[in-house]
Amino acid sequence: MLSKTDFIQFLNCPKSLWLKTYKPDIYQEGEFSAFAQKLAKEGYQVERHVRQLVERWTDAAAYSFQSEFEFEDQLFARADMLRENEDGTIDIYEIKSSTSVKDSNPHNQLKDAAFQTIAATRAGRSVRKIFVVHLNKNYVRNGEIDPVELLIFADETIRVKGLLAETEQEIAAAIEFLKEAAIDERSCSCLNLSRSHHCDNFDHFNSRIPExxxxxxxxxxxxxxxxxxxxxxxxxxxxxxxxxxxxxxxxxxxxxxxxPYVDLADIENFIGKLSFPLYFLDYETFASAIPIVDGTFPHQQMPIQFSLHVLHENGQLDHHEHLADLPELPRPLVEAMENVIGDRGSVISWNKSFENKRNEEMAVAFPDKRDFLLNLVERTVDLMDVFKTGYVDIRFNGSTSIKKVLPVVVPDLSYEGMEIADGTAAMDGWNKMLNESDPGQRIRVRQALLEYCKLDTLAMVRIFQFVETLVSGSHVNQ
Incomplete structure (x- = not known):
């Protein structure tokens, strides 16, 4: 039986769905699957507020949630919400955690709704209207969540019905494809997509492609x-x-x-713009579909933690850190930075656009801190840039992620074995820490968060020192 989730996977990579169906022991759950699960979890959070809103309506009895449609053991769909209309028709509502209606792969919400509509129609229902319920990107929390302001009910009837014929053909193709007891597993359609759009099982289907x-x-x-x-x-x-x-x-x-490809002039140009002391800064943030703090909007990346290594010209290295112990706007974080970052010296980050965006947002939230935060923006340089054009090792495999660069240039420093080892895990860890009733467990998670963020900035220090040796070594050789 083809479900909506299966269908969307088929649209992205038919062979990946086939492998999941016929060889589940081989199938790999990867980033695509994890992201789909994240979307589903956030969707349920949004649905709770949709339910609260509908309960206030005078026609609330006409609405139901998680209604199922089945057709001849072929199609299965579960509508997030539907309305029983007086004329016997139904309206279908797809509830999403996004701040707009997504109409392209890998998570095409209009195709979602088209599948639901076809499944309902084949099950004997007549669909009048189709809505996609999503979050209002301009909503800012102020006290209790206001579902009227939080939610947008987008009438997508025309666009979805315009996709029905095409979707019917795609559903038929998916059902026929899944009847195949064997397929050519030597390649998949993801060959024509960039690496970030590959299916989770790309390596299985394309094993002949070198690393x-x-x-x-x-x-x-x-x-x-x-x-x-x-x-x-x-x-x-x-x-x-x-x-x-x-x-x-x-x-x-x-x-x-x-x-490695080395452009010393490019590296020297980067180092020549720096002034001591060097402030190696990294933020960890928390983002949620439903804002958890007054003054924030859906999916806002709210800084909850920073790590700061300060490298002085004499070689002395200091470390400072801050981690929020409760959900709050990051004013204490900014004040903690003010206490340890002087008005001179370069601020070094990895992928500076992220840190700078957070500083600009906090400058708006805290006008009295605007000068300090925008001064950080002006002083921030991006260490990652060196590894785009100055020093490129094929072992980075085309990536400039610190997780790819560090093990190559500083092999004695590693994220391996850490309880928290990436930004997503840090978000989950902070949320877990806030809701942990056991004081001992809370302390353990807190320490894991601090250790992870500290390693991020220590890694930048060590990578920078590696870059310095490239330049000093070339001068010695001359």
Missing amino acids: YSIYSLPRLFGKKLENFVTEGRLRLDQIELEEVSRLQQPILQAHNVRN
Whole structure:
């Protein structure tokens, strides 16, 4: 029986769905599956507020939640909410945690609604209208959640009904495909997609592709990627330098010469702009579909923690940190930074756009801290930039993530074995800490959060010191 979740997976990668169905012991649950589960969890949070709102309506009895439709052991759908109309028709409501209606892969909400409509129709119901309920991006919490202001009921009847014929054909194709007892498992349709859009089981279906391939080239998509695939040129040694962009060329060069690509002038230019003391700064944030703190909006990335390593010109290294122990606007965090960050010296982050965006948001939230926060923005440089064009090792596999760079350039420092080892786990950990009734467990989770964030900035220090040795070593050799 084809469910809505299965159908959306089929649209993204048919063979991935087949593998999940016929070989569940081989199938890998990866980032796509984890993200789908996150969306479902957030959707239930939003549904609670939809229920509260509907209970106030004079026609509340006409509405029901999680109604199921089945058709001849072929289709199964569960409508988030539906309305029984006086004329015997129904209105279908898809409840989403997004702040707009998504109309493209990998999570096409209009296709979601079209599948629901077809399943309901085949089960004998007549669908009058189709709505997508989503969050209002302009809603700012002020006291108790106001579902009237929080929720937007988008009437998508015209767009969804315009997709029904196409969706019918796709459903038929999915049902027929799942009847196949065996398929060619040597490739999948994700070959024509960039690496960030690959299915969770890409490696299973494309095992002939080497570890370092055209998918190691960042921002490779569209016609250029399609041409390489059509021509069977998947290995990096099959690609000419002039065929790729300026940012892709260092990766190709590093692969072809079997040594890191190093542009000393680029690195020296980065270091030459720095002034001591150096403040290595990292935020951890918490975001939720439903704002948990007054003054915040849906999915706002609210800083809850910082780690700061301060490297002085004489080599002295200091560390400072802050972690919120309750849900609150991050004024205490800003004040803690004010106490330890002076008015001179460069602020170094990894992917500075993230930290700077948070500083700009906090400057709006706390006008009296505006000068301090915007001064941080002006002084912030991005250590990640060095690893785009200054130092590129093929072992980064086309990534500039600190998790990819660190084990290559500073192999003695690692995130392995940590209870919390990434930003998503940090969000979950902070939420768990807040709701933990056992004081001992609360302390344990708190310590894990501090250790993770501290390692982020220590990693930046050590990576920066590695970069310094590249320049000082070249001068010695001269």
